[in-house]
């Protein structure tokens with residue numbers, strides 16, 4: 384644009400008697416009802432005015448506004464429709480709807496993908512967690528330690544086995560369990576009872592029996608120190624890998640990369656449709672290397688029976704449908720490629736948002752993790768305004784999660800209060816998840832970035 388010129392985007396409407404100042408930009412499709420000052424940018428149907436961004440910023444206001452969904456679940460299913468329909472035909476042909484070869488095949492394939500000896504298909508990630516706690520012999524009244532920055536299913540599963548929830552805060556960079564906070568809790572707020580060989584929480588006198596690190600947003604928790612603490616105090620570790628299919632962790636202790644879900648005594652995966660590996664309905668799996676745990680989880684998912692109508696224990700109806708298993712097998716063949724696509728999109732987001740780093744905190748991958756970007760979560764001040772700005776441009780966003788678990792009404796009885804987990808609370812008030820799915824197109828991603836930049840350019844940068 385030459386000095387003194389104005390850029391008016393196609394399809395924009397400037398009402399009569401309205402003036403557009405020098406060097407101003409009117410975005411395509413904008414409706415301008417107020418005078419536009421010099422050097423301003425106007426965008427959106429409501430004709431919002433923004434300060435002009437820094438020179439050199441790559442902006443494409445003149446491109447046609449594309450609608451960008453937060454998640455596109457239609458395209459991958461359309462692409463795989465023929466194979467997915469074959470699974471249905473097969474199930475209709477033999478009426479094998481529960482269990483059977485399709486479930487067994489998927490269990491083998493997913494165990495192999497993860498690198499665990501066993502995979503037990505169940506009907507949700509929540510059940511996978513619950514069955515893992517039960518199989519690990521966590522008893523009612525005992526404490527399971529986890530983080531307050533996770534989906535409520537993590538803690539629902541704890542309560543559903545009659546255990547008590549204890550929270551420790553997260554690390555501000557990775558949004559996963561802070562091993563130092565875990566150490567503080569275990570070393571200082573608990574004591575080891577040598578005679579019983581158990582760790583006891585001093586305040587409640589309850590036994591602490593397990594830790595659940597959550598590999599949130601597709602990035603693993605820092606497992607070396609967590610496993611070391613678990614070892615020291617004889618605690619069971621159950622990984623919540625519900626958002627981390629295929630994520631990797633570099634164990635500095637062992638000098639090797641390990642997949643999410645292979646490091647604890649057991650791990651839980653969710654195959655909820657929007658997950659990196661999603662079914663076309665509810666599904667999940669509990670993975671382990673421990674044969675006894677696998678056997679027990681199989682019994683628990685099937686009314687406590689290993690042989691039909693011989694019930695050793697009371698269990699649940701928590702089996703995996705064979706059609707879901709068949710669909711998961713089809714999709715599993717694409718998971719590595721989809722994860723790679725997510726990683727590339729994430730790196731492109733990082734690069735494109737590099738100039739906005741004083742206002743937008745992008746996800747940080749610790750050197751010991753290879754994330755699979757289930758979500759691409761940024762942090763900004765006034766995130767509701769950013770969401771509204773993006774929504775106006777037809778861009779979907781999400782918040783994962785707005786209210787930390789320790790402040791949820793459902794957990795009022797735990798007695799936590801505001802200020803107990805400052806990192807979680809700060810993070811929860813600033814996070815916004817941007818569109819992230821393997822089929823996200825470069826022009827759609829650019830549109831998201833341009834709208835984010837447009838938003839931050841109109842605000843005073845906050846230095847962190």
Ligand SMILES: Cc1ncc(COP(=O)(O)O)c(C=O)c1O
Nearest residue numbers: 507508509534536537625653655
């Ligand atoms: C971190 C986490 N844990 C547990 C779950 C529970 O999985 P499901 O919805 O399959 O029960 C989810 C699913 O959203 C999750 O994101």
